[in-house]
Amino acid sequence: MKNKTLPIFKAIVTDFLFWFYVVGCGRYLVYQWFEVHLNFNYHIAVSLFLTLLFFIIGDSIGKKFFVGSKKLNGKWYFHFWGLFIVLGLIVTFVVGWNVVEVKPVKFFTKFINAKNIVSGILDPNFDIFIPMLSALAETIFLALLATFFAIPFAFVLSFFAARNLMPKTILGNTVYIVIRTIATFFRSVEAVVWAIIFSVWVGIGPFAGMLALMIHSVAALTKLYSEQIENIDSGQIEAIKATGANQLQVWIYAVIPQIISPYLAFTIYRWDINVRMATIVGFVGGGGIGLALLQQQQLLRWHNVGLIIWLIAATVWIMDMFSAKIRNKLLKTQ
Amino acid sequence: MKEILSIKGLHKIYNGGTHALKGINLSVNEGEFLILLGLSGSGKSTLLRCINRLIEPSSGEISFAGKNVIRAKGTELRHIRRRIGMIFQQFNLIKNLSVLTNVLTGRLGYISFSQSLFLGANQEDKEKALKNLKRVGLLEFQKKKVMNLSGGQQQRVAIARALMQEPNLILADEPVASLDPATADSVMKYLGDLNKNDNITVICSLHFLSLARKYGTRVIALKDGKIVFDGKPAEIDEKKFKEIYGEEAEEVEIR
Numbered sequence: 040m041k042n043k044t045l046p047i048f049k050a051i052v053t054d055f056l057f058w059f060y061v062v063g064c065g066r067y068l069v070y071q072w073f074e075v076h077l078n079f080n081y082h083i084a085v086s087l088f089l090t091l092l093f094f095i096i097g098d099s100i101g102k103k104f105f106v107g108s109k110k111l112n113g114k115w116y117f118h119f120w121g122l123f124i125v126l127g128l129i130v131t132f133v134v135g136w137n138v139v140e141v142k143p144v145k146f147f148t149k150f151i152n153a154k155n156i157v158s159g160i161l162d163p164n165f166d167i168f169i170p171m172l173s174a175l176a177e178t179i180f181l182a183l184l185a186t187f188f189a190i191p192f193a194f195v196l197s198f199f200a201a202r203n204l205m206p207k208t209i210l211g212n213t214v215y216i217v218i219r220t221i222a223t224f225f226r227s228v229e230a231v232v233w234a235i236i237f238s239v240w241v242g243i244g245p246f247a248g249m250l251a252l253m254i255h256s257v258a259a260l261t262k263l264y265s266e267q268i269e270n271i272d273s274g275q276i277e278a279i280k281a282t283g284a285n286q287l288q289v290w291i292y293a294v295i296p297q298i299i300s301p302y303l304a305f306t307i308y309r310w311d312i313n314v315r316m317a318t319i320v321g322f323v324g325g326g327g328i329g330l331a332l333l334q335q336q337q338l339l340r341w342h343n344v345g346l347i348i349w350l351i352a353a354t355v356w357i358m359d360m361f362s363a364k365i366r367n368k369l370l371k372t373q
Numbered sequence: 374m375k376e377i378l379s380i381k382g383l384h385k386i387y388n389g390g391t392h393a394l395k396g397i398n399l400s401v402n403e404g405e406f407l408i409l410l411g412l413s414g415s416g417k418s419t420l421l422r423c424i425n426r427l428i429e430p431s432s433g434e435i436s437f438a439g440k441n442v443i444r445a446k447g448t449e450l451r452h453i454r455r456r457i458g459m460i461f462q463q464f465n466l467i468k469n470l471s472v473l474t475n476v477l478t479g480r481l482g483y484i485s486f487s488q489s490l491f492l493g494a495n496q497e498d499k500e501k502a503l504k505n506l507k508r509v510g511l512l513e514f515q516k517k518k519v520m521n522l523s524g525g526q527q528q529r530v531a532i533a534r535a536l537m538q539e540p541n542l543i544l545a546d547e548p549v550a551s552l553d554p555a556t557a558d559s560v561m562k563y564l565g566d567l568n569k570n571d572n573i574t575v576i577c578s579l580h581f582l583s584l585a586r587k588y589g590t591r592v593i594a595l596k597d598g599k600i601v602f603d604g605k606p607a608e609i610d611e612k613k614f615k616e617i618y619g620e621e622a623e624e625v626e627i628r
C-alpha cells in the first residue's frame with residue numbers, strides 16, 4: 040500500500056513544483072514586458088490546475104520519473120513530459136537572459152568605454168613600480184603566513200579526519216564526521232566572506248586578510264592531508280610492525296615517509312592559491328596589492344591600474360610555474 | 374628435533390563473518406622449510422599473519438619458541454615479532470627511503486625510540502646491514518632509493534631487512550608471486566640458503582608446485598581454512614593435487 044502512494048505523492052509534488060516554477064517565470068516575463076502584475080493566487084491556482092490536468096491525462100514529468108508506465112516510454116518528443124522539460128529549459132533561458140541583462144549590442148558597440156583601462160594596460164605607469172612592489176610583497180607574505188600558520192592545525196586535524204586511523208567506535212566516527220563537516224563548511228564559505236568578517240573583527244588590513252586565508256587553508260589542507268593518509272599503503276605499515284617496532288616507530292618509518300612529499304606538494308599548491316586569493320581578499324579590506332588596485336581604480340588612475348594588473352599577472356604566472364614544477368618533482372618521488 | 378612453532382585449534386573469523394581459518398593444528402620443527410599451498414582465498418595469508426599477530430586470531434593457541442603468542446601484549450609481543458621476519462608479495466619496503474635505511478628498519482624492534490630517530494648512527498647495526506646487503510648481492514645499491522630497484526632486487530632488500538631481525542623464523546607470503554620465473558627462483562635460492570646455513574625456519578606460501586618440490590622440506594595445503602594435506606613435497610601426486618586445487622586443475626610446470 041505504502042510503496043504505491045509514496046511515488047504518486049512524489050510525482051504530484053514534482054509536477055506542482057515544475058508548474059509553479061514555469062508559471063512563476065511567465066509571471067516575471069509578463070511583468071518585465073507588459074508591466075502587468077498578476078495576482079499570486081492566480082499563480083497557485085494555475086499551477087495546481089495544470090498539475091492536476093496533466094496528472095489525470097496521465098502524462099507528466101512526475102508520472103514519468105516516479106510512477107512510470109509503459110505508455111510513457113519511447114521517444115521524448117511524442118510525450119507531454121518530454122515537451123514540458125523542453126518548455127522548462129526554454130523558460131529558464133529566457134528568464135536568465137532577462138535577469139543578467141545580457142546586451143550583445145552593447146558588448147560589440149560600446150568597446151570604446153574600456154578604452155581607458157586598455158590604454159592603462161598598454162601603457163602602465165612605472166613610476167609607482169617600487170611602492171606597488173612593496174604592496175605586492177605584502178600580499179605574498181600575507182599568503183605565505185596564512186599557509187604557514189594553517190599547516191600545524193591542518194596537520195593535527197588531518198589525523199582525526201582520516202577514516203583508516205580513527206577507531207571504528209561511536210566516538211571515533213563522531214570525531215571524524217564532526218571534523219570533516221566543519222572543514223567542508225569552512226571551505227564552502229568563500230575567503231572573501233571571511234575577509235569581510237575579520238575586517239570587522241580585527242580592523243581593515245593585511246591581518247584580516249591573513250586570518251581569512253588561514254581559516255580557508257586549514258579547512259582545505261585538512262581535507263587534502265587526510266585523504267592522503269587514507270591512501271597510504273597499509274603493506275608498509277604491516278612490514279614495519281612485523282619487525283617488532285612500536286607504534287611511534289611505525290609512525291616515523293611507515294606513515295610519515297609516505298605522506299611527507301604529498302603534504303609538501305599540497306602545501307605549496309595552497310600557497311599558490313592563497314597568493315591569488317590574497318589579491319581578491321585585498322579588495323574587501325585585506326590590504327596588499329588588491330587594496331591598491333581598488334584605490335587606484337576608484338581614483339580613475341588607469342595607468343597605475345595597468346601596472347598593478349601586470350604585476351599580479353606576472354606573480355601568478357611565476358608562482359604557478361614554480362609550484363607546478365616543485366609539485367611534480369615531489370610527487371614523482373612517490 | 375626441537376619444535377619452534379605450535380598452533381592448536383586456530384580459528385579466524387573476520388568482522389564481515391568470513392570464517393577464514395577453521396581449526397588449524399600445526400607443529401613446525403626448527404630448520405624446516407615449510408611450504409603452504411592452497412587456492413586463492415584458502416586462508417594462507419591469514420594463517421601467516423596470525424602467527425605474528427598482524428591479524429588477531431579469534432580463538433586457539435599459538436606458541437613460538439615456547440612463548441605464548443596469543444597472550445603476549447605490548448613489549449612482550451614486539452619481542453616475539455622481532456624474532457620472526459616477514460616477506461611479502463608486494464615487498465612492502467618504504468619506497469622513498471634508501472636501500473640501507475630500509476634494511477636498518479629491521480632493527481627497530483631492538484632499539485629505543487630515540488635511537489630509531491638516527492638509524493645507521495649505531496656502527497654495529499650499520500655493519501650488520503652492510504653485511505646482509507652484501508649477502509643478497511646488493512651492496513653497491515645501498516644509497517639508492519628503493520623505488521628505483523627492480524622487483525627481484527626489492528625482494529632481496531626485504532630479505533636483508535628480515536635478516537636484521539636475527540630471526541628464528543621467516544614467514545614469506547607469496548614472496549615470488551609478482552616476479553618472473555627466473556627471478557623467482559633466484560629469490561627462493563636466498564631463502565633456501567638462509568634455511569640451510571643459518572638454520573632459520575621458513576614458512577612460505579607459494580603457487581608453484583615446482584618451487585615447492587625444489588625448496589620445501591614439507592608441504593601443507595589449505596582448503597577452505599582447513600589443512601587438507603601434510604607431507605613431503607614428493608608425495609603430492611596427481612590425485613593429491615586435484616584434492617588441493619579441485620578436479621579441473623591442471624599442473625603447469627614453471628621451471
Ligand SMILES: Nc1ncnc2c1ncn2[C@@H]1O[C@H](COP(=O)(O)OP(=O)(O)OP(=O)(O)O)[C@@H](O)[C@H]1O
Nearest residue numbers: 387388389391393412413414415416417418419420
Ligand atoms: N581483512 C579481511 N576482512 C574480511 N575478510 C577477509 C580479510 N582478509 C581476508 N579475508 C577473507 O578470508 C579468506 C582467506 O583469505 P586469505 O587472504 O587468507 O587467502 P589466501 O589463501 O592468502 O589467498 P590468496 O592466494 O589470494 O592470497 C578469504 O575468503 C578472504 O576473502
Ligand SMILES: [Mg+2]
Nearest residue numbers: 417418419546
Ligand atoms: Mg594471500
